[in-house]
Amino acid sequence: MKDPKAEVIHYLKHDRTLLGGRNLYNQLPTKNLALQRQMARWTDSAINIERLCYELAKAVGLEQRLLKIYTQNPVVQINAIEVDIDTDDTGSKDDGTTLDDALLAFDTENTKWNTGKALAKALGIKTSRRKKNEIWPDLEEARRALVAKQLAEIPGEVKASIKLRDQFPFLREKDCPDSLKLLVNELITSYEDFKDNQPKLHDLLQDDEAKALVDVVLKDYIENKQAWAELEHYNTTGQVLGEHPLFEILEEKERITRLETPDLAKEIKNLENNIGRNKKKGNTELVDKQEQYLAHAQAELAKRS
Structure with a gap:
C-alpha cells in the first residue's frame, strides 16, 4: 500500500461500508492485531461503522477534525458504470443505473x-x-x-451467516436481541479459527509451540459450543441464556458508555496503563479484552468531542 492515509481518506469519502473498511484495516501496516480479530466479529451497524472509521483514522494519523468533516458529508459513489437506457413505454429514463x-x-x-x-x-x-x-x-x-x-x-463468513439464519429464523426478526446477532459473528469466527488451527497441531515439533496452539484450538472449540448453546436456548425458550463470554464484554462496554466524560477519560488512561502492564506479564487473553474496551472507550470519547 503506497499511501495508507490517502487510502483511508478515499474510503471515508467514497465507501464507509463495514466490509470495505475491514478489508482496508487488514492491509494497514500499522494495524492492531487484537483489534483486527475483534473487527471480524462486528455486525454491520451504524455504531460499528463509526468505530471502524475512527480506528482507520487513528491507525494512519488522520486528525479527528478531518475525520468529522469526511464522515459528516454523504458518501460519494465513484466508478459507477452508467447505462444509457433509452426511454421505455412510459417515457421515463433510468439515469444512473449501473x-x-x-x-x-x-x-x-x-x-x-x-x-x-x-x-x-x-x-x-x-x-x-x-x-x-x-x-x-x-x-x-x-x-x-x-x-x-x-x-x-461472497465471503465464506457471509455464506455461513445465511445458513445460520435459515437454521435459526429468529435471527431475521426485528426484535431479535443484538447480542445474538453479534453471537453469530462470534460463532463463525471461532469455528473458522478452530478449522484453521487444528490441522497445524500435527505439523508442530516443539512442545511449547504445540501447547500454545492447543490452548488456542481448545478456546475456539469451547466458544463455538457455547455460541451454539446460546442460539439453541433462545430458539427453544425465547430467552437469552447469557453464559457466553461475549455477554460479559457487552456488559462492560455498556458500563463504559454510561460513564460521564471526565470518568471516561480516566477510564481510557487506566486501560492504557493496564494494557501496558499485562503485556509485560504475557497475559494475552486479558490484553485482548482490555484493548476491546479501550477501542470502545476511545470511540465513545471521540463522539462526544
Missing part, C-alpha cells in the same frame, strides 16, 4: 424492448438486425453469469 444493476433487473417477460436493446448494446451484445427472441437469451445468459460471479465473491 450496468450490473440493470442486468440483474433484466426480466425476459417484463423488460421493455427499448430498455433491453440498450442494455445489450452496453454489454457488447450484437443487436443489429437481431430480433427480441434472439437478443433475450443472450441477456439471460449474461445475467446468470453475473449472478454466479457475485455468489462466488
Whole structure:
C-alpha cells in the first residue's frame, strides 16, 4: 500500500461500508492485531461503522477534525458504470443505473424492448438486425453469469451467516436481541479459527509451540459450543441464556458508555496503563479484552468531542 492515509481518506469519502473498511484495516501496516480479530466479529451497524472509521483514522494519523468533516458529508459513489437506457413505454429514463444493476433487473417477460436493446448494446451484445427472441437469451445468459460471479465473491463468513439464519429464523426478526446477532459473528469466527488451527497441531515439533496452539484450538472449540448453546436456548425458550463470554464484554462496554466524560477519560488512561502492564506479564487473553474496551472507550470519547 503506497499511501495508507490517502487510502483511508478515499474510503471515508467514497465507501464507509463495514466490509470495505475491514478489508482496508487488514492491509494497514500499522494495524492492531487484537483489534483486527475483534473487527471480524462486528455486525454491520451504524455504531460499528463509526468505530471502524475512527480506528482507520487513528491507525494512519488522520486528525479527528478531518475525520468529522469526511464522515459528516454523504458518501460519494465513484466508478459507477452508467447505462444509457433509452426511454421505455412510459417515457421515463433510468439515469444512473449501473450496468450490473440493470442486468440483474433484466426480466425476459417484463423488460421493455427499448430498455433491453440498450442494455445489450452496453454489454457488447450484437443487436443489429437481431430480433427480441434472439437478443433475450443472450441477456439471460449474461445475467446468470453475473449472478454466479457475485455468489462466488461472497465471503465464506457471509455464506455461513445465511445458513445460520435459515437454521435459526429468529435471527431475521426485528426484535431479535443484538447480542445474538453479534453471537453469530462470534460463532463463525471461532469455528473458522478452530478449522484453521487444528490441522497445524500435527505439523508442530516443539512442545511449547504445540501447547500454545492447543490452548488456542481448545478456546475456539469451547466458544463455538457455547455460541451454539446460546442460539439453541433462545430458539427453544425465547430467552437469552447469557453464559457466553461475549455477554460479559457487552456488559462492560455498556458500563463504559454510561460513564460521564471526565470518568471516561480516566477510564481510557487506566486501560492504557493496564494494557501496558499485562503485556509485560504475557497475559494475552486479558490484553485482548482490555484493548476491546479501550477501542470502545476511545470511540465513545471521540463522539462526544
